[in-house]
Amino acid sequence: MAEEKSSKGKWIAVIIIIxxxxxxxxxxxxxxxxxxxxxxxxTSSTPIGSGNVALIPIKGVILTETVSSPFGGSGDTSSSDxxxxxxxxxxxxxxxxxxxxxxxxxxSGVASDEIASAIKRSSKPTVSYVRExxxxxxxxxxxxxxxxxVNRMSIVGSIGVIASYLEFSGFMxxxxxxxxxxxxxxxxxxxxPFRKPTNDERDLFQIQLDSMHDIFINEVATNRNMSQExxxxxxxxxxxxxxxxxxxxxVDEIGGKEEVKTYLExxxxxxxxxxxxxxxxxxxxxxxEMSSQGTFAMGKGIGTALVERKPQLSIYT
Amino acid sequence: MKLIDIFFMKLNLPKSxxxxxxxxxxxxxxxxxxxFLILNLVVIGPFRxxxxxxxxxxxxxDTYTYMQQESSLTTIYVVxxxxxxxxxxxxxxxxxxxxxxxxxxIMKIFVIHCDIKIKEISTWQAFLRNICLLPxxxxxxxxxxxxxxxxxxxxxxxxSELLSKTRTVQYVEL
Numbered sequence: 001m002a003e004e005k006s007s008k009g010k011w012i013a014v015i016i017i018i019x020x021x022x023x024x025x026x027x028x029x030x031x032x033x034x035x036x037x038x039x040x041x042x043t044s045s046t047p048i049g050s051g052n053v054a055l056i057p058i059k060g061v062i063l064t065e066t067v068s069s070p071f072g073g074s075g076d077t078s079s080s081d082x083x084x085x086x087x088x089x090x091x092x093x094x095x096x097x098x099x100x101x102x103x104x105x106x107x108s109g110v111a112s113d114e115i116a117s118a119i120k121r122s123s124k125p126t127v128s129y130v131r132e133x134x135x136x137x138x139x140x141x142x143x144x145x146x147x148x149x150v151n152r153m154s155i156v157g158s159i160g161v162i163a164s165y166l167e168f169s170g171f172m173x174x175x176x177x178x179x180x181x182x183x184x185x186x187x188x189x190x191x192x193p194f195r196k197p198t199n200d201e202r203d204l205f206q207i208q209l210d211s212m213h214d215i216f217i218n219e220v221a222t223n224r225n226m227s228q229e230x231x232x233x234x235x236x237x238x239x240x241x242x243x244x245x246x247x248x249x250x251v252d253e254i255g256g257k258e259e260v261k262t263y264l265e266x267x268x269x270x271x272x273x274x275x276x277x278x279x280x281x282x283x284x285x286x287x288x289e290m291s292s293q294g295t296f297a298m299g300k301g302i303g304t305a306l307v308e309r310k311p312q313l314s315i316y317t
Numbered sequence: 318m319k320l321i322d323i324f325f326m327k328l329n330l331p332k333s334x335x336x337x338x339x340x341x342x343x344x345x346x347x348x349x350x351x352x353f354l355i356l357n358l359v360v361i362g363p364f365r366x367x368x369x370x371x372x373x374x375x376x377x378x379d380t381y382t383y384m385q386q387e388s389s390l391t392t393i394y395v396v397x398x399x400x401x402x403x404x405x406x407x408x409x410x411x412x413x414x415x416x417x418x419x420x421x422x423i424m425k426i427f428v429i430h431c432d433i434k435i436k437e438i439s440t441w442q443a444f445l446r447n448i449c450l451l452p453x454x455x456x457x458x459x460x461x462x463x464x465x466x467x468x469x470x471x472x473x474x475x476x477s478e479l480l481s482k483t484r485t486v487q488y489v490e491l
Contacts, residue, residue, distance in 0.1 A: 010415055010422075013414065013415075014411065014415070014419060014422070017407070017410060017411065018355070018359055018407075018419075021359055021360055021403050021406065021407055022359040022360070022363075024403060025359065025360045025361075025362070025363040025364065025399075025400075025403060026363045028363075028364075028399055029363035029364045029366070029367060030363070032364075032367055032392070032395070032396070033366065033367060
């Protein structure tokens with residue numbers, strides 16, 4: 001009887017140990033998944049490395065660099081990461097084509113150009129499919145691929161350049177705050193929020209924006225094999241639906257991931273399986289990034305208070 | 318009741334004798350497989366998504382090529398470190414407390430001190446006898462050395478068992 005009792009106690013202790021070990025594993029794995037950005041714990045999804053067509057997501061704002069947070073990814077796309085993925089996929093002999101899943105309103109002109117250039121450098125067939133939005137810089141990226149698929153209601157086009165900043169001079173005047181200007185080079189403090197830009201500065205800035213617009217138009221015309229005049233007509237900055245985009249020659253076909261799969265299977269004459277290419281952040285990367293960003297932010301804060309008077313003027317395509 | 322039964326009862330003779338012998342290799346292997354299956358479910362399972370996210374399992378060569386090319390494998394090393402620690406805790410704790418892991422309990426084999434007067438093995442002994450589970454050099458070599466030593470030693474001891482002065486035994490009824 002006593003032996004039976006001790007055996008029962010032993011099994012209870014063993015079960016408790018197993019449960020504790022399981023809980024520790026689950027908690028650590030859960031925390032790591034959140035940090036790394038694996039949001040779905042569905043084990044049925046395709047693991048990285050098991051397909052023959054690279055799938056590269058381009059989501060959110062396209063920037064040259066993004067910073068992920070431990071409480072969730074930044075949700076934006078870094079051109080450095082995408083270019084790295086394109087180059088890796090291009091070098092991988094088991095990858096037969098590269099597909100871009102686009103859902104982005106655009107972003108930095110430089111970042112878009114970097115991605116578009118990398119696509120054009122790739123030796124493999126490239127296809128993109130636009131989900132909700134493939135506008136501006138994101139359209140620039142899509143135009144560099146061999147074929148563009150869209151949903152009927154996708155937003156495409158919006159070929160234009162935008163720049164803006166907040167200007168506080170009226171507010172400062174109201175509170176009797178004056179802006180003391182010291183510059184060497186008369187346009188050096190252009191974009192300062194503490195004074196209104198002069199007409200001369202406005203004209204000069206417009207010239208710069210127009211020049212960027214020209215580059216954008218030129219790129220789209222070359223990528224889509226369209227005349228510059230035709231693209232210029234469409235490059236009002238306004239967007240088109242996927243269906244209108246087909247009629248205007250901005251995109252090729254109606255379809256999504258499945259249609260892209262069918263198209264590639266026909267083109268490559270083989271069964272294809274997508275494999276997602278994403279920049280993988282390691283824990284050390286992440287912690288390093290967080291600490292360097294934190295230190296940088298502190299330093300920047302102090303620096304700004306002491307010397308910086310000029311705000312960031314962002315230009316987006 | 319027969320007369321002979323009464324005779325034996327009066328003499329109070331044992332009905333059977335229990336002897337301790339070295340655990341059979343088959344039992345030990347099965348015990349390890351059971352432990353591995355449990356640990357695969359409880360400890361490795363939650364990390365499966367992270368591992369799959371980082372390493373392609375399309376084939377040995379693909380995985381090997383990927384590991385050679387991939388420079389940022391820190392996360393995988395962190396996962397391996399955590400999993401190994403938990404696996405070690407499982408074996409050390411259970412063998413220290415009960416002289417048996419779950420696999421050994423099911424296969425009815427025990428870990429004992431070589432000196433049978435000492436009832437329990439120490440934590441250090443439990444750790445040392447499981448040192449081959451550490452996935453780092455030179456302990457990885459034990460995966461080759463251990464089975465060879467096990468076959469050729471008198472009491473079917475692994476090298477790490479010899480070092481930790483422990484034995485794996487089973488009880489047989491005679």
